Amino acid sequence: MxxxxxxxxxxxxxxxxxxDTSVYHAQAWHQLADELGVTWTAELADNLKGVSRMDSLELILKAGNLTDAYTPAEKEAYATKKNTNYLALLKNMDxxxxxxxxxxxxxxxxxxxxxxxxxxxxxxxxxxxxxxxxxxxxxxxxxxxxxxxxxxxxxxxxxxxxxxxxxxxxxxxxxxxxxxxxxxxxxxxxxxxxxxxxxxxxxxxxxxxxxxxxxxxxxxxxx
CATH class of the missing domain: 3.40.50.1000 (HAD superfamily/HAD-like)
Incomplete structure (x- = not known):
């Protein structure tokens, strides 16, 4: 030792x-899931912890049976939107x-x-x-x-x-x-x-x- x-x-x-910034990540993903019509659950929230942005988006889409519903470019746009939401929420952090x-x-x-x-x-x-x-x-x-x-x-x-x-x-x-x-x-x-x-x-x-x-x-x- x-x-x-x-x-x-x-x-x-x-x-x-x-x-603990995970609460802000969860809020931002929750906002996006609502927009995509995917039901937000505690299990889904837990599965996103420590996972990259694009992989998190794929998990949300999979939960809503939407894996093949969007093009790579559309997925990039949604991931960017989540980050924009997250940064806006961070401004409330102190x-x-x-x-x-x-x-x-x-x-x-x-x-x-x-x-x-x-x-x-x-x-x-x-x-x-x-x-x-x-x-x-x-x-x-x-x-x-x-x-x-x-x-x-x-x-x-x-x-x-x-x-x-x-x-x-x-x-x-x-x-x-x-x-x-x-x-x-x-x-x-x-x-x-x-x-x-x-x-x-x-x-x-x-x-x-x-x-x-x-x-x-x-x-x-x-x-």
């Missing part, structure tokens, strides 16, 4: 770790959407001179950070448009360590998704999984929710 004193940097996923304990944890990391980077696959992450008032904490952000492979490939977390000029072994990655934890591990960084330990069992350290994410708890877990 990594020595706590060897850790110099933290690399964060965004959704489900810093803030610091109240920051997950429990995260603001205090970020302040503690800065006070102890840890380096911070953001490793989010979302192209909308700069807007989200601005809305939350957290942009100043993350001067280093991996640009998802320049990545060749998505999680569980380690590329995004490897790039995060490079941005911080740190070896992977000196970094902790924080994730709430199984694929994200796998990506951190494959990058050779120490993984913290936020959420159900039966799903995130590959994480080196597991916390049930963000309120448990403190330097003291991390040090205790490593010792």
């Amino acid at each position: 990594t020595n706590f004193n060897a850790i110099k940097g933290f690399i964060f996923d965004l959704d489900g770790v810093i803030a 610091a109240s959407a920051i997950l429990p304990g995260i603001q205090a944890f970020l302040d503690d990391l800065v006070a102890h001179n840890y380096q911070l980077a953001l490793a989010s696959a979302s192209k909308n992450s700069p807007l989200v950070l601005e809305q939350l008032g957290l942009a100043g904490y993350f001067s280093e952000r991996v640009d998802p448009t320049k990545l060749k492979r998505g999680k569980p490939d380690p590329e995004i977390f490897t790039r995060g360590a490079e941005l911080l000029n740190l070896p992977p072994a000196a970094c902790i990655g924080v994730e709430d998704a199984k694929a994200g934890v796998e990506a951190i591990n494959a990058a050779g960084e120490l993984s913290i999984g936020i959420g159900d330990p039966t799903i995130l069992g590959a994480a080196a350290i597991n916390f049930n929710d963000t309120s448990e994410l403190t330097l003291a708890n991390i040090e205790q877990a490593l010792n």
Whole structure:
């Protein structure tokens, strides 16, 4: 196990770790499903979590038996419309959407001179950070448009360590998704999984929710 004193940097996923933007994604997809005449269900909403925009659209169309009803160009237009809806909803987001304990944890990391980077696959992450008032904490952000492979490939977390000029072994990655934890591990960084330990069992350290994410708890877990 990594020595706590060897850790110099933290690399964060965004959704489900810093803030819960999934509620806004769900609202935007719900709006589109209504427009397409597809019945919105809790099961459908759950199936869309962590899935790419085009794949999410295909799942909605499949639920309404509409898989072959639209051309690729029409599908692209609907996916774009969903993102426009999502961005409009995001403008209502503020610091109240920051997950429990995260603001205090970020302040503690800065006070102890840890380096911070953001490793989010979302192209909308700069807007989200601005809305939350957290942009100043993350001067280093991996640009998802320049990545060749998505999680569980380690590329995004490897790039995060490079941005911080740190070896992977000196970094902790924080994730709430199984694929994200796998990506951190494959990058050779120490993984913290936020959420159900039966799903995130590959994480080196597991916390049930963000309120448990403190330097003291991390040090205790490593010792």
